[in-house]
Amino acid sequence: MSKIILTGDRPTGKLHIGHYVGSLRRRVALQNSGEFEKIFIMIADAQALTDNADNPEKIRQNIIEVALDYLSAGLDPAKSTILIQSCIPELTELSFYYMNLVTVSRLQRNPTVKAEIQMRNFETSIPVGFFTYPISQAADITAFKATTVPVGEDQLPMIEQTREIVRKFNDVYGGGEGVLVEPDALLPTESAARRLPGTDGGAKMSKSLGNCIYLSDTPADVKTKVMSMFTDPDHIKITDPGKIEGNTVFTYLDAFSKPEHFAEFLPDYANLDELKAHYKRGGLGDVKVKKFLLAVLEDTLAPIRARRAEYQKDIAGVYDILKKGSELARETAAKTLDDVKAAMKINYFSDAALIQSHVDRYKG
């Protein structure tokens, strides 16, 4: 069976380096691996609206930002189809039919949705659309017959829900091989990439906490953020022994540094282990490590920034990429919806045998 990728992001803000190590970098590698027949990258605006219904302007403003971040990170519209979720109405229709295959109590058990409800203080006023977004996400994935969904660990419950819907659908409607495909999640391999902490050492980068380094940050922004980054609060004098665990600068180095960075930027050390050992022993100051991290980050960010500058000169062209991608994606989703409706026996006009049987029923 050919391998197909679908994944995406809610356009609620610009993408940051946590998105980069957690997903974007991998997507670009997968795109360039040549192993996948098709790759769909979705800007999930409809899902973003499920908890931003009162703020559509935020979503509207961020679609172009996410698109620019994708393109500048190296997603290539010639190899990956970038689409906007709301431009594919077939997804909504699929969701409506899938809703019959999922129980309320099953949705209530989704740990990611549970955590999100708590975080947003929805409690008793959960929007139905938000509550059911795992079903809509199953539509996103199955509409493209995705075999492979590269996501972070927090999205595993959505993939599991999708697999259950596919099995239930096949069970109830048959539909034959391949009407719906059971997808597999593809998780980040490096532990450092699973969840990049904020620059303040907080568990997660988040816009509202102001602890993000954005892909679109200027070199000056990045420098300020790195130089004021959380390290080991007990590492006061250079001679003090330092801690690596929970030290954001080292967590970032785990995620971003490559062996060749040492030869290039910090030749006194052969590799990250040597640098860590010196820090633990004492005698290595934070500023020196931060300067190294800055060089390492800039090695990744400079080419991204340069590509962004190019695309920013042609915003209309970026909108055109999104329009073309959405149109192309819609063709695939429409085909799946046709298959789904046929399996569900709601394809009345294309079923000549059905019409004939009713003609026969009322024949004199």
Ligand code: TRP
């Ligand atoms: N829920 C994902 C997120 O919050 C975004 C998303 C929407 C998605 N549809 C998807 C991810 C389908 C993977 C597959 O980031």
